[in-house]
Amino acid sequence: MSLKLYSYWRSTCSWRVRICLELKGLPYEIIPIHLVKDGGEQNKEVYRKINPLGQVPALVFDEKVMTQSMMIMEFLEEKYKNQGVQLLPDDIFEKAKVREICEMIVSGIQPIQNLSVLNKVGEDKKMEWGNYWITVGFKAVETVLGSCAGKYSVGDNITMADTCLIPQMANAVRFNVDMTQFPIISRINTALKDHPAFKMAHPDNQIDCPNKN
Ligand SMILES: N[C@@H](CCC(=O)N[C@@H](CS)C(=O)NCC(=O)O)C(=O)O
Structure with missing residues (x-):
């Protein structure tokens, strides 16, 4: 393989x-x-x-x-x-919740601040644009998490929802989003940022990270 x-x-x-x-x-x-x-x-x-x-x-x-x-x-x-790690729970409602959070990020937030979109928005407006749309999206994600988060996004096990949330949180910080508005997202990020798998996958640890060369 x-x-x-x-x-x-x-x-x-x-x-x-x-x-x-x-x-x-x-x-x-x-x-x-x-x-x-x-x-x-x-x-x-x-x-x-x-x-x-x-x-x-x-x-x-x-x-x-x-x-x-x-x-x-x-x-x-x-x-x-x-x-x-099992990335999707067996329980079908919990599984639906995981996919719901993934889709909110993958379809509802990330595409609006994709590189090609930001290039069209223009250098002078892109920070404001990214900040606005991530804030709008995170308000919705924080609300959903309010009903399903445990230690992590859905319950107490790491799932695909977390693998989408943590990178998006880093982009929120990059676009100066005020994360104090999002205590659940911030707490999950704190719980996972030092996890070995999340650390290995982090941009700073990639072979093409400029600071690494
Ligand atoms: N729906 C796609 C989106 C992929 C995507 O937008 N990738 C970005 C980087 S996160 C990209 O390659 N952007 C290049 C560009 O905008 O020119 C997926 O989830 O894989």
């Missing part, structure tokens, strides 16, 4: 998948795709053959290519359900 992940150190979508790979204890190779240099490697023809949308991550499992972080995380959970 071979796993290769096309990833960018600061991409929250790649980061989600890296956390899942770490939580499952799977060996994988990172293939860095620089999203900014020379107009972005994601936009080059060679990468568009891997992901026609020109985005990271993409996972290559035994020569089979998969894109879309949500689907990749689901694939890893189905393929390796009994290995490492």
Whole structure:
């Protein structure tokens, strides 16, 4: 079995998948795709053959290519359900809650502050834009967490909801979102930031992190 992940150190979508790979204890190779240099490697023809949308991550499992972080995380959970951390609860309502939180972040928050969107918004407005939309999204996530969080996003076990939440929280900080408004999200972040899998997957620990070279 071979796993290769096309990833960018600061991409929250790649980061989600890296956390899942770490939580499952799977060996994988990172293939860095620089999203900014020379107009972005994601936009080059060679990468568009891997992901026609020109985005990271993409996972290559035994020569089979998969894109879309949500689907990749689901694939890893189905393929390796009994290995490492179980990313989706057995209880179908709890499982629905996990997917609800994932979707709020994956579909409802992250796409609005994606690099290509921010480039259209413009340099002078992008901080205000990102701050506004993450704040709007996090207000909703915090409300949902109010009814389902335990130690982590859904109950007391780490799930896929946490693998989406923690990278998005880092982006919130990057866009100067006032996190004092979001005590549950902040508490979950504190509970997980030093977890070995979350640390290994962190941007600062990636081979393409500029500070690392
Ligand atoms: N729905 C996709 C979104 C992927 C995505 O937006 N990736 C970002 C990095 S987090 C990207 O590659 N952006 C490149 C660009 O906007 O040009 C997923 O979840 O995998």
